Amino acid sequence: VLPASCTRQVRGYYVDWRMLRDVKRRKLAYEYADERLRINAIRKNTLLPKELQEVADKEIAALPRDSCPVRIRNRCVLTSRPRGVKRRWRLSRIVFRHFADHAQMSGVQRAMW
Amino acid sequence: TSTVLSTKEDGSTPSAASTTKTASKSQKDSAETPKQKLLNLIGNMKVEVSSMKKFQQLKKRETNKQSATHREGLGSRSSALPKAAEDFQRSKPLKRELVEAASAVASSLPLNKEQTESDLLAQLRRHEETTDKQKMGEIVNIRNVISDMTIKRESPAQRGARISSLISLELEEDGKRIKPERLGSQSSDSRRYFLNLKVGRRLNIFTKTSPDTEKTPTAASAPTIWDLEFAKEIAAVTEQPPRNGFEEMIQWTKEGILWEFPIDNEAGMEDDAEFHEHIFLEKHLEDFPKQGPIRHFMELVICGLSKNPYLTVKQKVEHIEWFQKYFEEKQEYLQEI
Numbered sequence: 001v002l003p004a005s006c007t008r009q010v011r012g013y014y015v016d017w018r019m020l021r022d023v024k025r026r027k028l029a030y031e032y033a034d035e036r037l038r039i040n041a042i043r044k045n046t047l048l049p050k051e052l053q054e055v056a057d058k059e060i061a062a063l064p065r066d067s068c069p070v071r072i073r074n075r076c077v078l079t080s081r082p083r084g085v086k087r088r089w090r091l092s093r094i095v096f097r098h099f100a101d102h103a104q105m106s107g108v109q110r111a112m113w
Numbered sequence: 114t115s116t117v118l119s120t121k122e123d124g125s126t127p128s129a130a131s132t133t134k135t136a137s138k139s140q141k142d143s144a145e146t147p148k149q150k151l152l153n154l155i156g157n158m159k160v161e162v163s164s165m166k167k168f169q170q171l172k173k174r175e176t177n178k179q180s181a182t183h184r185e186g187l188g189s190r191s192s193a194l195p196k197a198a199e200d201f202q203r204s205k206p207l208k209r210e211l212v213e214a215a216s217a218v219a220s221s222l223p224l225n226k227e228q229t230e231s232d233l234l235a236q237l238r239r240h241e242e243t244t245d246k247q248k249m250g251e252i253v254n255i256r257n258v259i260s261d262m263t264i265k266r267e268s269p270a271q272r273g274a275r276i277s278s279l280i281s282l283e284l285e286e287d288g289k290r291i292k293p294e295r296l297g298s299q300s301s302d303s304r305r306y307f308l309n310l311k312v313g314r315r316l317n318i319f320t321k322t323s324p325d326t327e328k329t330p331t332a333a334s335a336p337t338i339w340d341l342e343f344a345k346e347i348a349a350v351t352e353q354p355p356r357n358g359f360e361e362m363i364q365w366t367k368e369g370i371l372w373e374f375p376i377d378n379e380a381g382m383e384d385d386a387e388f389h390e391h392i393f394l395e396k397h398l399e400d401f402p403k404q405g406p407i408r409h410f411m412e413l414v415i416c417g418l419s420k421n422p423y424l425t426v427k428q429k430v431e432h433i434e435w436f437q438k439y440f441e442e443k444q445e446y447l448q449e450i
Contacts, residue, residue, distance in 0.1 A: 038435055041414070047406045052443060 015080040022073055025066045032067035036060065152212075211237055386426040392419045397433045407440055 014020045042048060042056040065071070076085045076092035084093040091099070100108045215237065219230035355361040365371040373380065394415045401411050414436065418429045440447075 034432075034435075038432070038439070042410075042439075045410060045413075047410045047413075049406065049447075052447065055443065055446065 015078070018082075019075055019080040022075055025071050028064060028067040029069045029072060032063055033069070036063065036067065036069075384425060390426050391429070394418055394429065394433065397430060400437055401440070411436065 012020075014023065039056050039060045043053050043060070073082055074085050074087060074090070075082050076095060077090045078095050079092050081092035081094070085091065086093065086096060089096055089105070096105070099105045100110070212234065215233040216230050218233060219226045222229050355364055362371055366373060398408075398411055398415065401408055411433070414433070418424070418432065421429070424432075
């Protein structure tokens with residue numbers, strides 16, 4: 001995998017392009033997290049004048065679209081499956097089941113009660 | 114006749130030694146001959162007076178004299194009475210010869226006889242007090258230690274009294290018994306050595322050795338890359354696989370895989386700032402206007418930051434500075450409004 005700084009040339013081994021785009025979005029969201037927090041703090045209060053808040057609205061809209069954390073999707077790490085992903089293991093249900101049955105998940109056992 | 118003598122001198126100067134002399138002066142002012150008569154009477158008598166009675170007598174005399182004169186306000190009245198109580202409990206009062214000698218000296222001197230006599234008596238009494246204190250081992254008066262006037266004389270009776278007092282203290286505190294002789298000897302020796310250490314001259318037996326600053330002058334100021342590589346090679350060759358689980362755990366701890374036990378909650382956290390730098394952030398608000406909605410907003414921001422344990426002080430300061438910059442940029446826009 002290429003170093004984190006250059007994301008334009010893709011010669012790494014992410015599972016698919018969607019996963020790569022998700023990786024980019026995560027990085028940008030991390031970079032702009034503080035700014036977004038501060039501009040949102042200005043927008044979401046009732047003390048400051050409304051004109052200032054409108055200006056802040058425009059500013060936050062001007063930030064790159066991929067910098068907002070809402071666009072991040074918790075995909076499966078191994079298969080890039082967007083759905084059916086358990087957050088604790090970051091794996092999709094199929095991969096999880098595969099590993100658990102082969103006893104490669106520490107502390108995971110078939111439920112029986 | 115020890116108690117008798119103490120009453121006698123209290124009759125002469127009822128107040129304490131070093132603090133007030135006004136009472137003594139007023140007593141002197143009244144009459145000299147009645148005092149002499151009193152001295153003679155009491156000297157002949159052999160009466161056992163209790164300490165409480167003496168205290169009450171003293172109190173009465175004090176109240177009488179307080180109305181009379183207040184020339185020199187040396188010390189407080191409140192300290193006089195407990196000191197007087199100490200006077201009562203003193204076992205070794207001034208000898209009659211000393212008193213008479215003091216009066217003779219005072220009469221010989223041309224100045225105020227009564228005052229000189231009272232001063233001399235006070236001096237003598239102070240001497241006796243300090244010697245008694247040294248013997249009893251109650252208070253180490255710094256004044257005495259420095260002036261070095263007192264000579265330590267231990268009579269066996271007083272030493273026994275001291276030891277018994279020490280024993281009683283130890284029993285109350287610990288409930289155990291400690292041998293009295295050891296205690297007494299230790300304390301006396303320690304005190305003697307303590308005093309002796311202060312008085313000493315350099316013997317010049319030992320010479321000061323200068324520490325060796327330049328033991329191994331390195332050829333290069335910093336180890337070169339080749340040296341580092343060589344060191345790594347040696348380490349790689351000499352390291353053996355871990356013989357047991359303990360060595361494996363040691364290796365893991367060195368690498369950072371395993372935490373160090375007992376677990377340090379602040380491992381890896383290098384927050385050098387004190388708590389007040391995190392909480393009292395108002396000093397960063399100096400550049401903001403004092404009134405207005407911006408100030409209100411920033412105070413809320415600071416309140417939130419002070420409750421945030423996850424950010425470092427630097428990050429908090431940067432947060433506030435970002436807002437400052439932002440509002441400065443928008444200031445022209447704000448003034449239009």
